[in-house]
Amino acid sequence: MSASDPPASGPLTEPAHTAAAVLSTGDEIMLGQLQDTNARWLSERLAQAGVPVVAHMAVGDDLARLTAALRGLVGQAPLVIMTGGLGPTDGDLTRAALAALQGEPLIEDPAALEALRARLAARGRALSDRNRRQATRPVSAACLHNAHGTAPGLRLRAGPGLAEVFALPGPPGELRPMFLAHVEPALRPAVRGGLATTLLHLAGVPESDAAERIADLTARGGESVVNITASGGVLTVRIRSASALGPGAARAEAERLAALARQRLAPYVFGADAETLQGVLVRRLAQAGQRLAVAESCTAGLLGATIASVPGASAVLDGGWITYSNGLKVAQLGVPEATLAQHGAVSVQTAAQMAAGALARCAATHALAVTGIAGPDGGTPDKPVGTVCIAHAQRTSGGAEVVSRRLLIAGDRQDVRERACRAAMSALEMHLREERSPGVLWQIGPATREFQPFL
Amino acid sequence: MSASDPPASGPLTEPAHTAAAVLSTGDEIMLGQLQDTNARWLSERLAQAGVPVVAHMAVGDDLARLTAALRGLVGQAPLVIMTGGLGPTDGDLTRAALAALQGEPLIEDPAALEALRARLAARGRALSDRNRRQATRPVSAACLHNAHGTAPGLRLRAGPGLAEVFALPGPPGELRPMFLAHVEPALRPAVRGGLATTLLHLAGVPESDAAERIADLTARGGESVVNITASGGVLTVRIRSASALGPGAARAEAERLAALARQRLAPYVFGADAETLQGVLVRRLAQAGQRLAVAESCTAGLLGATIASVPGASAVLDGGWITYSNGLKVAQLGVPEATLAQHGAVSVQTAAQMAAGALARCAATHALAVTGIAGPDGGTPDKPVGTVCIAHAQRTSGGAEVVSRRLLIAGDRQDVRERACRAAMSALEMHLREERSPGVLWQIGPATREFQPFL
Numbered sequence: 086m087s088a089s090d091p092p093a094s095g096p097l098t099e100p101a102h103t104a105a106a107v108l109s110t111g112d113e114i115m116l117g118q119l120q121d122t123n124a125r126w127l128s129e130r131l132a133q134a135g136v137p138v139v140a141h142m143a144v145g146d147d148l149a150r151l152t153a154a155l156r157g158l159v160g161q162a163p164l165v166i167m168t169g170g171l172g173p174t175d176g177d178l179t180r181a182a183l184a185a186l187q188g189e190p191l192i193e194d195p196a197a198l199e200a201l202r203a204r205l206a207a208r209g210r211a212l213s214d215r216n217r218r219q220a221t222r223p224v225s226a227a228c229l230h231n232a233h234g235t236a237p238g239l240r241l242r243a244g245p246g247l248a249e250v251f252a253l254p255g256p257p258g259e260l261r262p263m264f265l266a267h268v269e270p271a272l273r274p275a276v277r278g279g280l281a282t283t284l285l286h287l288a289g290v291p292e293s294d295a296a297e298r299i300a301d302l303t304a305r306g307g308e309s310v311v312n313i314t315a316s317g318g319v320l321t322v323r324i325r326s327a328s329a330l331g332p333g334a335a336r337a338e339a340e341r342l343a344a345l346a347r348q349r350l351a352p353y354v355f356g357a358d359a360e361t362l363q364g365v366l367v368r369r370l371a372q373a374g375q376r377l378a379v380a381e382s383c384t385a386g387l388l389g390a391t392i393a394s395v396p397g398a399s400a401v402l403d404g405g406w407i408t409y410s411n412g413l414k415v416a417q418l419g420v421p422e423a424t425l426a427q428h429g430a431v432s433v434q435t436a437a438q439m440a441a442g443a444l445a446r447c448a449a450t451h452a453l454a455v456t457g458i459a460g461p462d463g464g465t466p467d468k469p470v471g472t473v474c475i476a477h478a479q480r481t482s483g484g485a486e487v488v489s490r491r492l493l494i495a496g497d498r499q500d501v502r503e504r505a506c507r508a509a510m511s512a513l514e515m516h517l518r519e520e521r522s523p524g525v526l527w528q529i530g531p532a533t534r535e536f537q538p539f540l
Numbered sequence: 541m542s543a544s545d546p547p548a549s550g551p552l553t554e555p556a557h558t559a560a561a562v563l564s565t566g567d568e569i570m571l572g573q574l575q576d577t578n579a580r581w582l583s584e585r586l587a588q589a590g591v592p593v594v595a596h597m598a599v600g601d602d603l604a605r606l607t608a609a610l611r612g613l614v615g616q617a618p619l620v621i622m623t624g625g626l627g628p629t630d631g632d633l634t635r636a637a638l639a640a641l642q643g644e645p646l647i648e649d650p651a652a653l654e655a656l657r658a659r660l661a662a663r664g665r666a667l668s669d670r671n672r673r674q675a676t677r678p679v680s681a682a683c684l685h686n687a688h689g690t691a692p693g694l695r696l697r698a699g700p701g702l703a704e705v706f707a708l709p710g711p712p713g714e715l716r717p718m719f720l721a722h723v724e725p726a727l728r729p730a731v732r733g734g735l736a737t738t739l740l741h742l743a744g745v746p747e748s749d750a751a752e753r754i755a756d757l758t759a760r761g762g763e764s765v766v767n768i769t770a771s772g773g774v775l776t777v778r779i780r781s782a783s784a785l786g787p788g789a790a791r792a793e794a795e796r797l798a799a800l801a802r803q804r805l806a807p808y809v810f811g812a813d814a815e816t817l818q819g820v821l822v823r824r825l826a827q828a829g830q831r832l833a834v835a836e837s838c839t840a841g842l843l844g845a846t847i848a849s850v851p852g853a854s855a856v857l858d859g860g861w862i863t864y865s866n867g868l869k870v871a872q873l874g875v876p877e878a879t880l881a882q883h884g885a886v887s888v889q890t891a892a893q894m895a896a897g898a899l900a901r902c903a904a905t906h907a908l909a910v911t912g913i914a915g916p917d918g919g920t921p922d923k924p925v926g927t928v929c930i931a932h933a934q935r936t937s938g939g940a941e942v943v944s945r946r947l948l949i950a951g952d953r954q955d956v957r958e959r960a961c962r963a964a965m966s967a968l969e970m971h972l973r974e975e976r977s978p979g980v981l982w983q984i985g986p987a988t989r990e991f992q993p994f995l
Contacts, residue, residue, distance in 0.1 A: 124598070138570045140598065157612070174748075379862065386836065389862040394954060397917070
């Protein structure tokens, strides 16, 4: 076994991970300069895997406190996940704290050192003494490969009950793939699979209405829990079923509840589990063999970027226009000066012209346009901050069928821009699902439908 | 003294709040369903007031664990702020845990009960037995008035060192005003106000190199702490100075350290404190009276959206083109078919043509172009996932001066896209700052400089 191999997995009788604790380190957390999002993410993943998290703890970059916190937690839970403190600076003390906990020296791990050297060389950089620290580990620890950064993780057993300790880097872009690669496969939940979770995602309905429709399902008590959370216009119904009868029974119960909720909440349900609105939109477009273009003013590219965040989006996304200035709306999308003068840049008329203009300039089937007032300035009594007009154009013989809508969106500048993108995607997703009746999120008044000829 | 009065303040010799701990409670935090933002907010306020936070802890709605966590923290810090668990449900256990910690019964507080009754009556609601629980307190505790909700806070002294414990409700809209009203005025910082914090933000230098340049400043020990954190290619140097001589001396020391760090780390420093790369870019463009356009392939609008996230960006952002497909690169930006055929869509040549093409089609002074392979598919041995080419074009007589660079960016699809935007913004920001020498983030090889005529 090379020094970097993980410890061989134990026998099947190895004690289960009946509880887990998460320990974060960083002065920036203690100073309130950084929101620790890792503890939340890890807790969600661990809960989904059937390992209950019983404590979060965070301490600053202080060797004595970090070591004491570790010593306390390995006595409380058979699994401890540490985050942060694996960088190359003097403030990175996780390696030293683990060595102190174990009463062991730090040694250089040859395989980790070689991986670090290769990573730096690929970027034309030499290995400094400071970098070298990142390839050290307590004698009894194994290094865990980090494909996205220079800091390897560490895995060891500590404390009287030989709790399993994983130390992962703090940046979420490194922590998350390392958790999925190294920690999740090593989890030993106490109730093997007797737990099932299902999520349903909805758009276009207020939270209180959705809650009313499934009030009987969300009542407390029993082995299943159903609740609703809202985030920027998308509602998520979370169904969590446990069963002593095993994973099959828990799964069946979760599916029964999900089917009931779907029935009550159609036509608002656009996806389930890990699906996102943009992911469902890309999938539906790909299934229909259709392509999309965007024409964006206040969102300035956020709609295109959100759709392109889906792997494989190039199969359905042509691209688009960011017409932030009125000059570009006219020059690049052919919005008539008269439309801007008469109705303003934020109007259903301008949105409709932007969408039709985009379609006339590319080969896509659909175009989505967004124009609005994201704030904090620019609002008027007639068109307050949060006023957004969206349009969906679909190619037809000689022109485009355009549906445009006026919305009033609550929130700050970022909220308005993000929610405008969700509303535009929701409009097209419902259209592709052939749900014509419900309005989109934050819609005011009826939709305008018209034919725009291509000139 | 009525039961609701806070304890009389002690003599001036009462021990200072040399350290504080924050304890949050809630099953939703342990399940990862809720991001605990209170700990961050409280830490920021406490640090600003000169009381250093040394630990965060969060546990679920479990009486034994909550009591044990409290017992541990009152032994570690002379000030403990608890949040959550003061509601009327069976899962709200903070009152019971404090009673268990003190070995005291819970009694009804007449003044708190009256305030609760009045609050409910004002909303046309009667006082239920369940509500009544919220007016109970351990014998030795005082109730703290909550102007924004039904749950009074609690204040008591506990543990061998008589640590001061404040229990506040979990909803931020109740917690924050209660902290400001009841906790902040009661703080006894060890160094009254003698604390100052400064941040410097850097781009274009690896963390280990930056750490090396200020190694003497980041060494442990002394009253000031200097550390470096990294997030998606932007480094932040955090300087925190304390001084027994008072706030002026602490501020002067923080500024002295910041000036030293700036001197060592120029030309990478682009901003300080609350500044962001996009914010600084918008400010510099506005100061120069110049405008910007973008031409985006793999980022598909993210660069434009990031710049437009800055309030007032419309003063400098014209807009741009999302040329995700090669067809749009040719039709909308005039990228020659031959360039695409010979060098590929991801090449410094294509990036340069995109930037020059954007500038030729609008009135902006600068254009930034991005084209790359964000993954997870599409990589080749020659151009692996993470290969991104960026170009900056500046309008000049009859055409554009274009500087293009090839980068290799680590991370997943989102990381590559976000970092590509940072690199492009960093290239322009350094140009505007007249820093010509350093490379941008993740750059491989030298930059290509050329003149592109407008045809």
